[in-house]
Amino acid sequence: DTEVTQTPKHLVMGMTNKKSLKCEQHMGHRAMYWYKQKAKKPPELMFVYSYEKLSINESVPSRFSPECPNSSLLNLHLHALQPEDSALYLCASSLRTRGTSTDTQYFGPGTRLTVL
Amino acid sequence: LAKTTQPISMDSYEGQEVNITCSHNNIATNDYITWYQQFPSQGPRFIIQGYKTKVTNEVASLFIPADRKSSTLSLPRVSLSDTAVYYCLVGGQTGANNLFFGTGTRLTVIP
Numbered sequence A: 001d002t003e004v005t006q007t008p009k010h011l012v013m014g015m016t017n018k019k020s021l022k023c024e025q026h027m028g029h030r031a032m033y034w035y036k037q038k039a040k041k042p043p044e045l046m047f048v049y050s051y052e053k054l055s056i057n058e059s060v061p062s063r064f065s066p067e068c069p070n071s072s073l074l075n076l077h078l079h080a081l082q083p084e085d086s087a088l089y090l091c092a093s094s095l096r097t098r099g100t101s102t103d104t105q106y107f108g109p110g111t112r113l114t115v116l
Numbered sequence B: 001l002a003k004t005t006q007p008i009s010m011d012s013y014e015g016q017e018v019n020i021t022c023s024h025n026n027i028a029t030n031d032y033i034t035w036y037q038q039f040p041s042q043g044p045r046f047i048i049q050g051y052k053t054k055v056t057n058e059v060a061s062l063f064i065p066a067d068r069k070s071s072t073l074s075l076p077r078v079s080l081s082d083t084a085v086y087y088c089l090v091g092g093q094t095g096a097n098n099l100f101f102g103t104g105t106r107l108t109v110i111p
Helices: none
Strands: A004-007 A010-013 A018-025 A031-037 A044-050 A053-057 A064-070 A073-079 A087-094 A111-115 B009-013 B018-023 B032-038 B045-050 B053-056 B061-064 B070-075 B084-091 B105-110
Touching: A004 A087, A010 A018, A018 A031, A018 A087, A031 A064, A031 A073, A044 A064, A053 A064, A073 A087, B009 B018, B018 B084, B018 B105, B032 B061, B045 B053, B045 B061, B045 B070, B070 B084
Parallel strands: A010 A111, B009 B105
Antiparallel strands: A004 A018, A018 A073, A031 A044, A031 A087, A044 A053, A064 A073, A087 A111, B018 B070, B032 B045, B032 B084, B053 B061, B061 B070, B084 B105
């Protein structure tokens, strides 16, 4: 199973809502990532979890709150978002973040988020 | 950080070989070069990875010269379904904070 799943596929929320994005993998990977991608732009790294601990936060606003309950699950909690936060949110996983060779990242299909 | 530079876009006819070059002048000794493919509204998909010389798999070849300051992704006999954005990434050995996507190359295959 080389699949990363993300739910929901689409999400529309108001600026006062609280919602969560979910990501799951069962490949035994110990590194998981959140990326944000705006239209016609490359993915931008937001957060990296390594062995369930947050190892990188790329200066992301606190209205985005990541959580890694276990090695297979990664959540992104959203609160008080702005319309400019509308984007495709991608989750990825890899065996490790460091190693004797680069660990390939496997990406999920993404969640298309629209903030009204 | 090893930044990458790629052409913004390329067009090719079906059946032709396509070569996309990526420049990475500041590549570190331990960095690998990885290429991803992304279709609209989908996550990027790993294509190929290499460290030096030439790597080939069932979908592409990757050519890396001795100085490793550039690399070329070669797609043999492209089809319409190869229309996508191709990203070159450099890094990985020293951690995920090296894995930044560049602008990517938008390949359009014309019938």
